[in-house]
Amino acid sequence: MLKIGKANDKKMILILSRQHPPEVTGYLAMQSFVETICGEGDTATKFREVYNTYVIPNLNPDGVDNGHWRHNSGGVDLNRDWEDFNQPELQAVKRFIEKKR
Numbered sequence: 001m002l003k004i005g006k007a008n009d010k011k012m013i014l015i016l017s018r019q020h021p022p023e024v025t026g027y028l029a030m031q032s033f034v035e036t037i038c039g040e041g042d043t044a045t046k047f048r049e050v051y052n053t054y055v056i057p058n059l060n061p062d063g064v065d066n067g068h069w070r071h072n073s074g075g076v077d078l079n080r081d082w083e084d085f086n087q088p089e090l091q092a093v094k095r096f097i098e099k100k101r
Contacts, residue, residue, distance in 0.1 A: 005052035021064040
């Protein structure tokens, strides 16, 4: 996970990418956004003063590595587990969010 910003976490943004392994265009959009908010311009500097942005560039690394279409190595589509949090990837995200509350 990458943290961008020096603000308090009351205004926090969490960006997830590659939840579904082949969604490379979403990854590229995320990468462009991250490069923009890390820039030296006035808008980017002000943004970092107000918001902390946490970035998980690859939420499903085993699925990406194994060339899966929508699931992780456990055969589960992570997008369908946000209610139950049964998968380790989403359990880690949930713990992070709960810790920040």
